[in-house]
Amino acid sequence: MTRLFNDPAAFADEALEGFAAAHRRWVRPVTGGVVRAAATPAGQVAVVIGGGSGHYPAFSGLVGRGLAHGAAVGNVFASPSAQQIRSVARAAHGGAGVLLMYGNYAGDVLHFGQAAERLAADGIDARTFAVADDVSSAGPDESAKRRGIAGDLPVFKAAAAAAERGLPLDEVVRAAERAGARTRSFGIAFSGCTLPGADHPLFTVPDARMAVGLGIHGEPGIGEEDLPTADEAARLLVGTLLKELPEDVPGPAGQRAAVVLNGLGSVKYEELFVVYRKVAALLGDAGVEIVDPEVGELVTSFDMAGVSLTLTWLDEDLEALWRAPADTPAYRKGALDAAAPDTAVRPETPARPETAPLPDAGPPPAADASRHAARTVLAALDAVAAVVAAHADELGRIDAVAGDGDHGIGMLRGSTAAREAAADAHERGAGAGTVLTRAGDAWADRAGGTSGALWGTVLRSLGTALGDRDTPDAARVTGGVTDASAAVRRLGGAEVGDKTMVDVLVPFADALAAATAEGLPLAEAWDRAATTATDAAAATARLLPRMGRARPHAEKSLGTPDAGAHSLALITRAVHGALLDHPHDHH
Numbered sequence: 292m293t294r295l296f297n298d299p300a301a302f303a304d305e306a307l308e309g310f311a312a313a314h315r316r317w318v319r320p321v322t323g324g325v326v327r328a329a330a331t332p333a334g335q336v337a338v339v340i341g342g343g344s345g346h347y348p349a350f351s352g353l354v355g356r357g358l359a360h361g362a363a364v365g366n367v368f369a370s371p372s373a374q375q376i377r378s379v380a381r382a383a384h385g386g387a388g389v390l391l392m393y394g395n396y397a398g399d400v401l402h403f404g405q406a407a408e409r410l411a412a413d414g415i416d417a418r419t420f421a422v423a424d425d426v427s428s429a430g431p432d433e434s435a436k437r438r439g440i441a442g443d444l445p446v447f448k449a450a451a452a453a454a455e456r457g458l459p460l461d462e463v464v465r466a467a468e469r470a471g472a473r474t475r476s477f478g479i480a481f482s483g484c485t486l487p488g489a490d491h492p493l494f495t496v497p498d499a500r501m502a503v504g505l506g507i508h509g510e511p512g513i514g515e516e517d518l519p520t521a522d523e524a525a526r527l528l529v530g531t532l533l534k535e536l537p538e539d540v541p542g543p544a545g546q547r548a549a550v551v552l553n554g555l556g557s558v559k560y561e562e563l564f565v566v567y568r569k570v571a572a573l574l575g576d577a578g579v580e581i582v583d584p585e586v587g588e589l590v591t592s593f594d595m596a597g598v599s600l601t602l603t604w605l606d607e608d609l610e611a612l613w614r615a616p617a618d619t620p621a622y623r624k625g626a627l628d629a630a631a632p633d634t635a636v637r638p639e640t641p642a643r644p645e646t647a648p649l650p651d652a653g654p655p656p657a658a659d660a661s662r663h664a665a666r667t668v669l670a671a672l673d674a675v676a677a678v679v680a681a682h683a684d685e686l687g688r689i690d691a692v693a694g695d696g697d698h699g700i701g702m703l704r705g706s707t708a709a710r711e712a713a714a715d716a717h718e719r720g721a722g723a724g725t726v727l728t729r730a731g732d733a734w735a736d737r738a739g740g741t742s743g744a745l746w747g748t749v750l751r752s753l754g755t756a757l758g759d760r761d762t763p764d765a766a767r768v769t770g771g772v773t774d775a776s777a778a779v780r781r782l783g784g785a786e787v788g789d790k791t792m793v794d795v796l797v798p799f800a801d802a803l804a805a806a807t808a809e810g811l812p813l814a815e816a817w818d819r820a821a822t823t824a825t826d827a828a829a830a831t832a833r834l835l836p837r838m839g840r841a842r843p844h845a846e847k848s849l850g851t852p853d854a855g856a857h858s859l860a861l862i863t864r865a866v867h868g869a870l871l872d873h874p875h876d877h878h
Contacts, residue, residue, distance in 0.1 A: 293486065293488075300700060321378060323374065323376065327360055336460050343364075343370060344366060345591075352622065355619030356617065365398075370399040372743060376403055390450055392419075393420075394438060395439045405744070427477055427504025438507075440478060441601045448617065474602070479598060503527075548581060556593055557595060658722065662721070682861055686698045687854075701739065704738050708734055723758075731747045735748075752774040756768070775800070788837070794856050814867065825860045831857075
């Protein structure tokens with residue numbers, strides 16, 4: 292388990308601060324992550340990678356010449372927020388565009404996609420590429436749904452080496468696509484990992500058994516088999532990957548492949564070497580020529596006991612990119628030319644990030660009625676933060692049944708940040724709409740992950756509907772909730788029946804609209820809709836997930852409600868309490 296930590300909610304930030312202090316020769320901290328200590332050479336495409344904390348050396352340990360120009364680092368197992376990614380990309384940009392690269396997870400896809408849109412608005416050409424190498428998470432006909440695991444390394448490396456050559460953005464993207472299409476991974480695990488502050492692992496494997504087809508977020512495996520010997524493990528890993536070759540690879544014989552045998556945290560180097568001797572022999576027997584193998588911890592999952600094998604089938608160009616030199620804190624290969632003199636490391640780089648605060652003109656003008664109503668909004672956000680804090684452990688437990696167990700800590704970070712931002716805006720005279728939009732931005736930024744993006748969207752939709760001019764009436768609030776329901780479905784891609792927060796948000800919005808249409812006052816209408824939300828959340832226990840990280844583990848989650856649906860139902864009930872306490876701030 293994770294033994295050394297202070298406040299679990301601060302673990303990711305403190306780990307990044309210490310990492311940056313220990314590796315000043317390679318990196319400097321910026322808001323949201325790290326970039327190379329030396330500026331990106333003018334005219335070079337910047338490759339910015341990223342994902343949650345808990346996977347070291349991914350992602351910050353792979354920043355340096357020949358590999359990434361920057362890494363955006365989220366909370367434990369949660370994607371960085373769009374604002375963090377944008378901040379890192381702006382710091383890394385060398386004038387030739389940015390390629391954002393990440394593993395194929397719902398939260399990363401949302402946040403990196405939003406970051407690319409914001410960078411485009413800043414005048415920076417930004418593209419995105421999701422690595423999807425895990426063969427256990429979806430079949431070959433649905434390869435776009437596959438998760439990104441240790442295949443991150445060879446795919447990141449191909450794009451970064453292409454950028455280092457001075458190739459334009461289109462060609463750097465093509466290198467990523469080619470490497471991604473030719474990379475496959477498969478993993479097994481013997482025990483789950485324990486998050487900082489948790490007293491039990493996210494999943495357990497019975498004695499003398501192993502989980503087959505693991506993720507890198509402590510998700511349980513797809514299946515279970517008897518515990519193998521090292522040679523049997525090698526046979527399973529190699530045999531699985533040789534069964535599915537890229538379309539343009541006729542057979543393994545005569546092919547050249549980059550090979551990565553990756554330890555997930557508790558399987559140590561000597562064990563990996565014992566497995567690798569058999570992996571090398573089996574690939575040799577199949578006629579595969581191994582190029583520059585990597586054996587070690589490259590994409591981890593805290594203290595998870597597991598191992599994964601990655602094969603990237605090389606052509607001439609991919610082989611040159613794989614063999615190209617690199618120099619990062621955690622990954623070094625070959626010898627690079629001396630850096631140009633103007634990129635000398637700045638020894639005075641602080642260990643804490645340099646932040647250029649964005650200019651803040653203060654809140655926009657608001658009508659007195661809206662400023663008055665902002666008190667109710669603030670009380671509602673206080674109630675949200677309080678109910679999340681009271682149930683954070685329970686939400687984490689529910690999420691760990693088929694997911695990665697981070698829903699409680701993510702909601703806690705998000706709701707606390709939202710309440711603080713709302714209090715600050717209210718104190719400076721903001722109206723109800725601005726208080727909500729600032730709360731939404733803060734929630735998305737601090738929580739990261741899928742739920743951060745979606746809750747940010749909920750609060751922003753409500754804020755836009757309420758505005759800063761009038762007293763929010765029941766119709767306006769109902770309109771905002773309806774807008775939020777549509778925006779969450781648009782952004783996350785889920786529909787009713789997929790076992791997500793949408794299974795509560797849609798019936799809640801519909802019930803609220805029906806009750807206000809009958810002429811009920813807001814507090815009464817909300818009360819009725821919150822009861823609908825509670826029932827809808829309980830009913831998700833009967834559903835099988837069709838989206839997100841729980842999808843590959845659908846059967847395991849039967850009988851347990853969805854964590855995001857449950858937290859939304861708790862929140863609708865808590866907000867009703869705030870509406871009752873402030874009856875005169877809304878019609």
